[in-house]
Amino acid sequence: MKLLSFVFPIFNESENIDLLYQEITRVLGEVEYRYELIFVNDGSADDSLAKLMALQRQDPRVVVVDFARNFGHQMAVTAGLDRADGDAVVIMDSDLQDPPEVALELVAKWEEGFDVVYAQRRSREDTAFKKFTANVYYRLLSSLSDIDIPRNTGDFRLVDRKVVLELRKYREQDRFLRGMVSYVGFRQTAVKFDRHARHAGETGYPLKKMIKFALDGIIGFSDKPLRLISQVGVLMAVISVLGIIYALVRRIFFPAQVVNGWTFTIIVVLLVGGIQLLMMGIMGTYLGRIYTQVKGRPLYSVRSIASTPGAQYHDPQGAEQVAGSNGAERNGAEQARKAV
Incomplete structure (x- = not known):
């Protein structure tokens, strides 16, 4: 039976964690897949880590990666990809703006033979300012970038195992993952969806971080x-x-x-x-x-990784893959270990 990995970057999401877990397990209860839920705690200052550890103790499918400090959303997603063992990996935000039901649509497209399935926003429940700046940014990025980065997309997407192994080779410090996924190629398609408003809490992307993230996309993929x-x-x-x-x-x-x-x-x-x-x-x-x-510094530092003993996950340093993994997977993990 195929294994699906779900990666959730967590930064001060205490108010969302329980409902997120309930919704994602409810949706995944309808499919015939094994799955693992990888939560990456990105230096949260609230009780997010305590809630994640409680979930991990009650559910062996939960993995908790705890960063030594806040390294940022893109690094948290990268850490999740480095530790994912699934045949496919789904990246989702943890504020419930990305509907769990849409993840099943991504999986269905993957089963049709696509290697990357990205969720493309048909509509979004954001402020007029956020919508305007997002539209301007994607137009600017499209005109300046040397690759085709789909508009109205975020990091909510499914990537096949071979794409994950390829992404592990790319260890840029200033990361723009949606651009990297477009850059590596493979068969890609879109699933349109309506993006919800945040369930609770404040965004981890204030204006200052949004501007830096925009520059990462432009400068990282265009001269x-x-x-x-x-x-x-x-x-x-x-x-x-x-x-x-x-x-x-x-x-x-x-x-x-x-x-x-x-x-x-x-x-x-x-x-x-x-x-x-x-x-x-x-x-x-x-x-x-x-x-x-x-300078060649590690992309992030991990304080601890909590997973069920004997479960088929990476070791804390990403040095080995599980027993039975093929050679390509072991090489990918080794590259991730060296870079991390």
Whole structure:
């Protein structure tokens, strides 16, 4: 019987955990699959960990990965993928905005032969500001990115085992998983759904984190901002040459006329200086990411992993796969262990 792994990043989701568990087990009770529920506690400050440990003690299918500190949503999902043993892995948010019933639709498409099935929002119960900024972002990402990243999608998706093994090879520090899934390829399709509002609690993505996440998507999958620097430089050079020609013509053919230019000169200097600082900022962002990557630090640190003794899961360091795993799986786990 096939095994499904479900990955839930948890950050201060105490109010949602019990209902999430009830809903996902209710839905999965209707299917003939074995399953494991991997909850990654991303440094929660509330009693999320205590609730997760209580679930783990009563249900052997629950695995709790506890980070040593908060490493972020994308790292939490990565840790879940690193430890998932399923033939397919479903990534879901833990605030019940992703309906558990839709997960079964993803599984049905997977059974048709697709390797990646992403949930695409048909509608969303968000604020007008959130909807507007999301629309602008996806349009900008589509125009700048070198790969096709589907619009109106999040991390709610199903990925086949072979895709998971492939993703384990990619150990970028500034992670944008939905872009990475598009980048690796394989057969992909969408399932449309209506996204709910949060059941309870506050989002783990305030505006500051949303902006950083947006930059991760653009900078991580496009060099067009760097090419834009050259294009702006050429444009400014052309404008400068035209300005010099204009000044010389005025000086040679109309020497009696006074060139009034203090205000104009100051504006030009400030404009050019601002553009230069902006371009340096873009280059600095790319250089900063290179610096972060070459240090080769682990993506995350795990305080503990709680699972039922004898269950077929990774060991705490991800060093080995379960008995009976094939060679490709062992290699994937070893790559994950080295990078983590």
